[in-house]
Amino acid sequence: xxxxxxxxxxxxxxxxxxxxxxxxxxxxxxxxxxxxxxxxxxxxxxxxxxxxxxxxxxxxxxxxxxxxxxxxxxxxxxxxxxxxxxxxxxxxxxxxxxxxxxxxxxxxxxxxx
Amino acid sequence: xxxxxxxxxxxxxxxxxxxxxxxxxxxxxxxxxxxxxxxxxxxxxxxxxxxxxxxxxxxxxxxxxxxxxxxxxxxxxxxxxxxxxxxxxxxxxxxxxxxxxxxxxxxxxxxxxx
Numbered sequence: 533x534x535x536x537x538x539x540x541x542x543x544x545x546x547x548x549x550x551x552x553x554x555x556x557x558x559x560x561x562x563x564x565x566x567x568x569x570x571x572x573x574x575x576x577x578x579x580x581x582x583x584x585x586x587x588x589x590x591x592x593x594x595x596x597x598x599x600x601x602x603x604x605x606x607x608x609x610x611x612x613x614x615x616x617x618x619x620x621x622x623x624x625x626x627x628x629x630x631x632x633x634x635x636x637x638x639x640x641x642x643x644x645x
Numbered sequence: 646x647x648x649x650x651x652x653x654x655x656x657x658x659x660x661x662x663x664x665x666x667x668x669x670x671x672x673x674x675x676x677x678x679x680x681x682x683x684x685x686x687x688x689x690x691x692x693x694x695x696x697x698x699x700x701x702x703x704x705x706x707x708x709x710x711x712x713x714x715x716x717x718x719x720x721x722x723x724x725x726x727x728x729x730x731x732x733x734x735x736x737x738x739x740x741x742x743x744x745x746x747x748x749x750x751x752x753x754x755x756x757x758x759x
Binding site for chain 1: 649676678687688689690693695700701704736740742746747748749750751752753
């Protein structure tokens, strides 16, 4: 089955700086890579996603890049704000008709004022 | 504002009791997922349905867990009998299935088994 590794587990950045979270996956057939933001006591919220036929996708201050050859993908947040503080999860959907997501262990992003 | 709803939000029960968690997927979504979140294991897929038919329940302990979709607006996850190691947050998510791979999560049910 799929295995997703996520780094770092904790990331502290100054407000206004950029944050980058990286993930690697093991199954070359995986075809969909979402990122979720989870605040305390809430469910994961889908913030951006990318399919395997696309190399980069951007939505305002957040962007995701995918390198299929190296089997890694990254989340980039620019101009960080206090409300960006949360736990972020990457995930991968296996190909071949399996719809379930395999998640990374999460990154606790702390925005320092 | 379409969203996944889950009940109850919190449940405390004693070991050996039956627990039933309910989920209402987003209207029009035909794929429903159950995930479990713990500190040790993170987020894990338990089971999922498409058009109310179970497609994969390999993540579920078969002897005590069962998942069903009595109709398109209700998914249930049942644990009988419950054990302390079942303590976790259980999330339901729904997605549009063939129309897209996105999954939208509910607020979760926090289960504590004493």
